[in-house]
Amino acid sequence: GAGVSQSPSNKVTEKGKDVELRCDPISGHTALYWYRQRLGQGLEFLIYFQGNSAPDKSGLPSDRFSAERTGESVSTLTIQRTQQEDSAVYLCASSLGAGASYEQYFGPGTRLTVT
Amino acid sequence: GNSVTQMEGPVTLSEEAFLTINCTYTATGYPSLFWYVQYPGEGLQLLLKATKADDKGSNKGFEATYRKETTSFHLEKGSVQVSDSAVYFCARLGGTSYGKLTFGQGTILTVHP
Numbered sequence: 001g002a003g004v005s006q007s008p009s010n011k012v013t014e015k016g017k018d019v020e021l022r023c024d025p026i027s028g029h030t031a032l033y034w035y036r037q038r039l040g041q042g043l044e045f046l047i048y049f050q051g052n053s054a055p056d057k058s059g060l061p062s063d064r065f066s067a068e069r070t071g072e073s074v075s076t077l078t079i080q081r082t083q084q085e086d087s088a089v090y091l092c093a094s095s096l097g098a099g100a101s102y103e104q105y106f107g108p109g110t111r112l113t114v115t
Numbered sequence: 116g117n118s119v120t121q122m123e124g125p126v127t128l129s130e131e132a133f134l135t136i137n138c139t140y141t142a143t144g145y146p147s148l149f150w151y152v153q154y155p156g157e158g159l160q161l162l163l164k165a166t167k168a169d170d171k172g173s174n175k176g177f178e179a180t181y182r183k184e185t186t187s188f189h190l191e192k193g194s195v196q197v198s199d200s201a202v203y204f205c206a207r208l209g210g211t212s213y214g215k216l217t218f219g220q221g222t223i224l225t226v227h228p
Contacts, residue, residue: 003158004158031214033214033215033216035216035218040220041220041221042119042121042204042218042219042220042221043159043204043206043216043218044218045215045216045217048214048215056215091158091159093159095214098214099208099214100147100164100166100208100214102214103161104161104214104216105160106151106158106159106160107158108157108158109158
C-alpha cells in the first residue's frame with residue numbers, strides 16, 4: 001500500500017517568502033508528526049496531531065511556523081517570512097495510534113533551501 | 116530534559132567487520148528506545164526497538180540491549196554488509212503518552228567490499 005508522501009520533494013525560496021509543505025499520511029493513521037532535520041543534526045520534533053487537533057506544538061521554533069490538519073488526513077506546515085536558518089529537511093510521520101506500541105512511518109521529506 | 120547522544124561518525128568498515136554504534140540517553144523516566152535507519156534515497160524506517168530495561172531489540176542481524184545502569188542502547192552487528200551502508204539514528208520516546216521522539220544526531224555508516 002501507499003506510504004507517507006510529502007510534497008514538494010525540494011523547495012528553494014527567497015528569504016522573506018512564505019512556504020507550504022504538505023504531508024499525506026497513510027490512510028487510517030490517526031497520529032501525525034512533523035520533524036525537522038538541519039544539516040549535521042538529528043531530527044527535531046515540531047508538532048503532533050491526534051486527529052485534527054494538535055495537543056503538542058511545543059517544538060515549533062517561532063510564531064512564523066504553523067500547521068494544520070484537515071479531514072484527519074492531509075497536513076500542511078506553513079513557514080511565513082522564511083529565514084536562512086529555516087533551511088532543513090522537513091519530515092512527516094504517521095502512526096496508527098499514539099505511543100510506543102505504534103510504529104511511526106516516515107515520508108521521504110521536503111528539502112527546503114532558503115536563499 | 117530528554118536527550119540522546121550518538122557516537123560521532125562517519126564510520127567506515129570493510130564487509131564482514133563487527134559494528135558498534137554507541138548511543139546513550141538521559142535517564143528521565145523510563146523511555147522506550149529505538150534505532151532508525153535511512154538508506155540512501157529512502158525514507159527513515161524503524162530498525163528495532165526496546166521498551167523496558169534489559170530488553171533486546173533485534174532485526175536484520177542488528178541488535179541493541181536496553182541498559183538502564185549505563186543509560187545506553189548501543190547498536191551492534193556481527194558481520195556488516197555493503198547493503199548496510201546508511202545513516203543510523205538512535206531515538207527515545209519523549210516522556211509523553213504519545214509518540215514524540217527525541218533523536219540523536221545520526222551516524223553515517225559506509226561499508227566497503
